[in-house]
Amino acid sequence: MDVDALLSRVRARQPAALARAISLVENNRPGFENLLAGLHRHLGHARRIGITGPPGAGKSTLTEQLVAAYRGQGLTVAVVAVDPTSPFTGGALLGDRIRMESVALDPGVFIRSMATRGSLGGLAMATGEVCDLLDGAGFDRILVETVGVGQSELDVSRLADSTVLVLVPESGDGIQTLKSGVMEVADLFVVNKADRSGAERLRQEIEVTLGIRRGNAFRHVRAHHGAAGGRGAPARVAAVADGAWEHPVVLTVAAKGEGVGTLVDRLEAHHGWLAASGVLRERRRARVAQRTRDVLARAALRWLWDEAGAAKLVEDRLDALAQGRLSPYELAGELVDGLRQGERV
Helix, strand or coil: CCHHHHHHHHHCCCHHHHHHHHHHHHCCCCCHHHHHHHHHHHCCCCEEEEEECCCCCCHHHHHHHHHHHHHHCCCCEEEEEEECCCCCCCCCCCCHHHHCHHHHCCCCEEEEEEECCCCCCCCCCCHHHHHHHHHHCCCCEEEEECCCCCCCCCHHHHHCCEEEEEECHHHCCHHHHHCCCHHHHCCEEEECCCCCCCHHHHHHHHHHHHHHHHCCCCCCCCCCCCCCCCCCCCCCCCCCCCCCCCCCEEECEHHHCECHHHHHHHHHHHHHHHHHHCHHHHHHHHHHHHHHHHHHHHHHHHHHHHCCCHHHHHHHCHHHHHCCCCCHHHHHHHHHHHHHCCCCC
């Protein structure tokens, strides 16, 4: 494979080249690290937006509406949609692309579905590197839609500049909003399907929860006879006194396109706050540091198993391990001690 030629076509955002390059990265095929290395100096142009939430919250519909809104601004958009892998067959439906058919044929849009392949945290193992590839290809916005498995989907917050948590009126009560996990890492909250009963109550419960964490729990809650608000009222986005980001709660009906413009505005405001506060630089530095650790760990593990002979050592001592005469910890310690002394198995 001619990596330089593929790199050139990826930089030109040719769909076939992008698809081939992503398959290369996703399957760790020879040359994928050289490709990513060649794109590294081009990173930092795209804004990465993570979209997470429970199944049925309307993440794909909202993502489709965001794509249309950004295309209306003349921006190029890439979507990485992660679907769960069957524990029985290993397959995945990869149906998010079907839901986004209205924008799938737009030449300024590239959509890629990925299977988790057993990875936890809401993303596939290669999602971060695929986003790097799309960033290096020059897309203006990268939208990452997670599997939607629940409260522990935290990986997206490490990958994205802005993380949007999509909920629906049926998502739970006030206790649910107090729980740790994704409720703590989201930068923006969306109550989708807001034409259903309970949407306004959920919005207030989220805002109270956010206020409890800031120490000003009821600042957003209107008095019983207060001014009228409702679904059309803009969410508050001003920074609080200490300069921290004040998380907005946006009501949307994605199927009708309602509230999407407000969400785009809030995402723009969040990016402005990230840039002005220095948090954007910190997040991206942390991301590249984590990527370096991941690449180093992958290379070290590959060397350990393939070249240092750890795989053969485990196979040779498997009977002792299975019979309890030797523990995995003792064998690992033996191997590490040998490596420290410059030995190979």
